[in-house]
Amino acid sequence: MKTRSKSIFFISLAALVTVFVVLLGSSGRHNSRNKVIAMDAKEKGINISEEIEEILYYATLAPSSHNAQMWKIRIVSPEIIEVLLDSKRTLSEVDPLNREAMISLGAFIENLSQAARIHGLHAEITIVAESSFDERVAHIRLERSGMITSKDAAELRRNLSLRGTSRRGFKNEPLKEEHLSSLLMTVPGKVHYYPLGSPKGQYLLEGLIASNEKQANRDNVQKELSQWIRFSKREAEKTEDGLTPQMMGIKGIAGWFVSHFFNSDTVMKDSFRKQTVTTVRKQVENCSGFIVLTDSGKDAASLIRSGMELERLWLKASQLGLVIHPMSQMIEEYPWKSELVGKLELDTLPQMMLRTGYIDTPFEPVSRRRPVSSIIETDIRTISTMNK
Ligand SMILES: Cc1cc2nc3c(=O)[nH]c(=O)nc-3n(C[C@H](O)[C@H](O)[C@H](O)COP(=O)(O)O)c2cc1C
Structure with a gap:
């Protein structure tokens, strides 16, 4: 009997790991921005x-x-x-x-x-x-x-x-022509689009699955990820950063279970890693396509410029009702990292890769932020209002 309840417990745990990872990378739509x-x-x-x-x-x-x-x-x-x-x-x-x-x-x-x-x-x-x-x-x-x-x-x-990261509920619909041209115009010459089903889109789909698998199997990467996952509400409220179950759309009983029984060790488990890959497969098979934002990345200034361009692009996409999910693994891992320029026939380096498309329900970001006071590094307490 004891053994039976133990196995029931582990089966439930495995099921919930599955739920969590299936939803990893999916955003819930609660308005909890602090x-x-x-x-x-x-x-x-x-x-x-x-x-x-x-x-x-x-x-x-x-x-x-x-x-x-x-x-x-x-x-x-x-x-x-x-x-x-x-x-x-x-x-x-x-x-x-x-x-x-x-x-x-x-x-x-x-x-x-x-x-x-x-x-x-x-x-x-x-x-x-x-x-x-x-x-x-x-x-x-x-x-x-x-x-x-x-x-x-x-x-x-x-x-x-x-603006926010959307990770689930993408529709399998092509990007509307007017939306695509609007995105291309936001950062001229640096936005490249590969529809799902096109040969390059297929290369990205397969590469994203394989590069995610490679990362999920690297212990140090998982360990680092585990340090940024805030399973419990208390931890999330304390740190106001990282990746919360709410950002993954986990609510109700599943949310309660995750917040009480999951911890950084869960992220190191084989079941969690395997499910990550299954989730990524579902994600990449469901979208309109992939956006690649390029720049030379030759120095800090060009990377910062890419970040500014990324944000302009993302804000434009959200204005148009498009959702964005960055997927960085092909840019981070070999061999994709070194072969992307050639495979995509680009003249400079990919800096961001974004899954994009439409979703049924209106998007509402839920990721947490640290308060303004905690990012101010100064002992100046005397700054007054701007000169009018
Ligand atoms: C440079 C960069 C790389 C990112 N890479 C990933 C990624 O590989 N997978 C993912 O799910 N989200 C990725 N994100 C999205 C972040 O997780 C997200 O911006 C953060 O959790 C805050 O949530 P928000 O975008 O909803 O405000 C990336 C964001 C940036 C700026």
């Missing part, structure tokens, strides 16, 4: 203006690999902000050269620049990082440039809030 907590700098005694705090809040809504949010900022004066790399949050296994860290910071800078417009400010951006390991990434001067209408400001806020 907006209230995020706007807390003033409460914490950091005397920045409300507009700067709001601009920084929208900057933090940028995407980042594993939702590690490897950004910090230093407020130099009411008009000058420095964007910094938080090296304690980088991913040495999947991103040993900080390529994705720079792309994430680029997305942060793009959001910051767009959010500045809400308040009639222009962000003059100077990229200062010479290497992708430099702490100082960009220097931003905010200049008054004339107010925008409240309708446009509301639209900007909405757009920045609604």
